[in-house]
Amino acid sequence: MSDSTSPPAKLDFIRDIIAEDLASGKHSTIITRFPPEPNGYLHIGHAKSICLNFGIALEQASSGSKCNLRFDDTNPEKEDVEYVESIKADVKWLGFDWAENLYFASNYFSFFYDCAVHLIREGKAYVESQSAEEMRASRGNLTTAGTPSPGRSRSVEENLDLFSRMKSGEFKEGECVLRAKIDLASSNMNLRDPVLYRILNSLHHNTGDAWCIYPMYDFAHPLGDAMEQVTHSLCTLEFENHRPLYDWVIDHCPVPVKPRQIEFARLNLSYTIMSKRKLLELVQGGNVSGWNDPRLPTISGLRRRGYPPEAIVNFCKRVGITKFNGTTDVALLEFDVRDALNHSAPRRMAVLDPVKVVLSNWVEEPLNAVEVPNHPQNPEMGNREIPISSEVWIEREDFMEVPEKKFYRLGPGRHVRLKGGHIIRCTDYDKDAAGVITLIRAEILPGTVGADSPVGIECRAAIHWVDVATGVDAEIRLYDRLFTVEDPDAAEGGFLSVINPDSLKKVTAKIEPSLARVEAGFPCQFDRTGYFVADLADHHPGTQPVFNRTVALKDSWVKKGGR
């Protein structure tokens, strides 16, 4: 049995740079880092970064390379340990291991503070007393330079004094900040004397109330990287304009090494939103059930949806790393999901839209059970016995009163095989006043279990079924894309206006008895229907079976215009 199609480890421009740095002797070991802020849940866009950073460390493991997990927790107002834990769980679930290399930017607060004092001493930083609004105004705009504020000309001694009083809590939030003294006329707005420290009186999840001043990302990040001796600091394209500031901080602070920031394109997926803010809006607005709603691109949502981690990792390899800001078709992701599941998921039978078939001549060759393979291509997965009796459920769409031309399944007078069991022939059927089929009558062809169809009998299809006597009712959640348009972010009425009203349909299905007893998280293929997983939150073995549709099977019948 072959594994799922794991794409070969492709080279990309970042790995090229790393290979050069290794070859030239600039570095002998590579250190990368995945630096989430613990202010929300990880999504598949983060997975791309995780696969990149941890992937590189794994590829270079023989030279002692590693990837740190660092929490960039410099804004206590937004952060929480709850997120720290969920992020750790998600990284692990994806299959990556930071070993002992777990860090928090907040553990470097003293170092950051010393660096700030160093900058002040060097005349490279000053305490600003303007309000945020005043600063915005005096910073200028895209075409005109900024103007210096009174604080910019303070003496080193005064700055030292003011900054230490900021630290000791003498000032209120917003009263003053520490700014770098760089260039108010720079065409790069990030260099127009960016804020380095601000006053925040929130309780920090890690340092509690030890600090009331907190470093900004642009100050803390390069220093954190340098502290950890990171060689390549990989981030997304929106930080391109921050790189000069990153380098400025490194160049002007007493740091042991000089990491190199390299930017790559973040992941965009069609029919999907990736912004944390918008995801939060969906959660808070009740449009989805929570951060782990199976329709969300969050790692916890994808996990609950039944996406195997290797599918996500393979997908990340498949899309690669570039600086091109494109949008990847979700079809690529779904391919990897189907591909992984096709190889690993055992097959089971479930009827989502049941119609009862009564087998009138069952007594001619009655069976208690049939034996079917758990996987058509992988005998190692074994067989299982499924009870069967004189009445079975079949899928409503597997019967047509007046079959259209290429329809291979059941119809009046026609034959079909009950997968693993008899070939049956439809003899009659009942309809209600509305024309809905309520019952199908059929007869078994004795001697056809495990045998080819008898000469002269046309039987082109084997359909799935569930025994009426032993089948179990189950709640099935059929998920579809959350948005109706490819680019929800671009929707005129906003992304909320293009939510797919049919993104979740719940049906009560008939499932084979073994399925009612599986553990939550059990993945399988419902024969001919799709891949499903026992819901992590609501499925209870034996008492309350609940399954999520992970992804439907490809279906060239409906595609060709079949019903």
Add this chain to the structure above:
RNA sequence: AGCCUCAUAGUGUAAUGGUAACACCCCGGAUUUUGAUUCCGUUAUUCUAGGUUCGAGCCCUAGUGAGGCUACCA
């Protein structure tokens, strides 16, 4: 408006000055007790205009289009 970045089949990527290719999608066929899988096959690609060069997807210039930047967020 200024600065930065990007542009290769429908989508994502490769080709590192020397015959434009791979995966997905699409379409067709074979096999199939899943209209799945697997296998085989088909269609289609270098944004535009100049320049350098024996030779340009690749280097240069200009244009066009897309993204980013004017937070005491990251």
